Amino acid sequence: MEFRDYLNVLTRSWPVIIVLALVGALGGLGFAELRPATYESTARAIVSTPPAENVGDLGGALTFGQQAVSGYADLATTALVLQPVIDSLKLDTTVAQLARDVDVVPVTDQAALSVSVQASTPAGSARVANAIVAQLASAVSDLTGADADATGVELLAVDPAVAPAAPAGPPAWLLAVGGLLIGLVIALGIGLARELFDTRxxxxxxxxxxxxxxxxxxxxxxxxxxxxxxxxxxxxxxxxxxxxxxxxxxxxxxxxxxxxxxxxxxxxxxxxxxxxxxxxxxxxxxxxxxxxxxxxxxxxxxxxxxxxxxxxxxxxxxxxxxxxxxxxxxxxxxxxxxxxxxxxxxxxxxxxxxxxxxxxxxxxxxxxxxxxxxxxxxxxxxxxxxxxxxxxxxxxxxxxxxxxxxxxxxxxxxxxxxxxxxxxxxxxxxxxxxxxxxxxxxxxxxGPQGPGSESSAGASTATVRISRPADQQRSAW
CATH class of the missing domain: 3.40.50.300 (P-loop containing nucleotide triphosphate hydrolases)
Structure with missing residues (x-):
């Protein structure tokens, strides 16, 4: 298809394009209004190692902390950590359900991790995130207690979660714009399909x-x-x-x-x-x-x-x-x-x-x-x-x-x-x-124009093609 054909698709399909774009925009706004409000809070913690007496000990401690943080991230969504959190906060949920609302991201180069929790209330998301970090720190201490004197490894909360001011997810206006764009894409697809398959x-x-x-x-x-x-x-x-x-x-x-x-x-x-x-x-x-x-x-x-x-x-x-x-x-x-x-x-x-x-x-x-x-x-x-x-x-x-x-x-x-x-x-x-x-x-x-002729300056080129014998210069009429 030529560029002109795509323009024809736009001009022929403009009612469909407008309708579907509006439907998409209204659909985005409707989704924004009907979606349940979800709030997300994030707490951050780091792996702490004992002070190093020399450069070799320092390098070993850093390496250990970077390796340990990935394991601690996996540990954060287990029953060992989440069940005590559920019990202490009296949450009406299960370990599996809570785990789906928890996202733990290890930052290995900093020997740190962030714990993000989604909940139906701002305060609830912050309370659960801080509780998970505290319980994870306790679990780490219990698991490494046998070697505590040798390693001195701890998980320290450095950035407690706070209640968010707005729900998580894209704002309503962005969903409306996204719906509008989706409507436009669908409308253009319909127009192109009609152009390709309708051979009238x-x-x-x-x-x-x-x-x-x-x-x-x-x-x-x-x-x-x-x-x-x-x-x-x-x-x-x-x-x-x-x-x-x-x-x-x-x-x-x-x-x-x-x-x-x-x-x-x-x-x-x-x-x-x-x-x-x-x-x-x-x-x-x-x-x-x-x-x-x-x-x-x-x-x-x-x-x-x-x-x-x-x-x-x-x-x-x-x-x-x-x-x-x-x-x-x-x-x-x-x-x-x-x-x-x-x-x-x-x-x-x-x-x-x-x-x-x-x-x-x-x-x-x-x-x-x-x-x-x-x-x-x-x-x-x-x-x-x-x-x-x-x-x-x-x-x-x-x-x-x-x-x-x-x-x-x-x-x-x-x-x-x-x-x-x-x-x-x-x-x-x-x-x-x-x-x-x-x-x-x-x-x-x-008026009629012969092959290869062009309209006068400023006028559109005529699309009529006339086959005229070389020896005939005037109309028969």
């Missing part, structure tokens, strides 16, 4: 991971799209309508063969907005005064007639089987300035019709009469109709719906076109969220 296409950058094919444009997601699908006609000033004009402009630079002014519009899956894209693209080209024919080439589940509000009884299928002439089936829309050929009577052999000589004759006929013919076709991964038709037209436009189609599915669809030796003019990413559109920094208002 969201942005033009995701398209670039699948194919080098030009991105002709993107269209934003519109909650009113189902009520107002033809935005070029019904909401000409909207951002989504401008998105389709951008696709039109970039398609003009894609180098469509003038001898075959026909394109197939398809997608990997159903429901990606290909029919809506085909209709709006036809309307944008017609706005320039071009003669445009919109054909419903989906002879299985046609949708253009309903989308445009026209009669779809007679159409392409009837023309191909000889049941009607093109002039009888085509519907001319003066208001939209386009001609529409619906699917017509659904045949039992749509794939065979797509490969028939009648289809070739039809394409030759309309190529001579129109500046552009746009054919809406079935999804590539459902049936092979679109792949068959893509071999007979000047180019293919693949529509991909953001947050719906996965990269592997789009790659498979493009592979179908590649095996069919189809010419893919580019892709159109539909239903892009406003947030993803802004993050992608796609600036279509600047």
């Amino acid at each position: 296409v969201r942005t033009p950058q995701d398209l670039a991971r699948v194919t080098d094919t030009a991105v002709l444009g993107t269209t934003i997601r519109d909650a009113a799209a189902h009520r107002r699908p033809l935005v070029v006609r019904d909401a000409a000033g909207s951002r989504r309508a401008e998105d389709y004009r951008t696709v039109r402009s970039n398609l003009g630079f894609a180098g469509l063969d003038e001898s075959k002014p026909s394109i197939v519009v398809t997608s990997a899956l159903a429901g990606e907005g290909k029919s809506t894209a085909a209709a709006n693209l036809a309307l944008t080209v017609a706005d320039l005064g071009r003669r445009v024919l919109l054909v419903d080439g989906d002879l299985r589940r046609p949708g253009l007639a309903k989308l445009l509000g026209i009669d779809g009884t007679t159409g392409l299928a009837d023309v191909l089987v000889g049941g009607a002439t093109f002039e009888q089936a085509v519907q001319r829309s003066v208001a939209d300035a386009i001609d529409v050929l619906p699917a017509g009577t659904l045949p039992s052999n749509p794939n065979e019709l797509a490969q028939s000589a009648a289809m070739d004759e039809f394409l030759d006929l309309v190529a001579a009469e129109y500046d552009l013919v746009i054919i809406d076709t079935p999804p590539l991964l459902a049936v092979s109709d679109a792949a068959v038709l893509s071999q007979r037209v000047g180019g293919t436009v693949v529509v991909a719906a953001a947050n719906r189609v996965k990269r592997a599915q789009l790659d498979s669809a493009l592979a179908v076109l590649d095996r069919a030796d189809a010419r893919v003019l580019g892709t159109v990413l539909t239903m892009v969220s406003n947030r993803d559109a802004e993050q992608s920094a796609v600036r279509y208002a600047q």
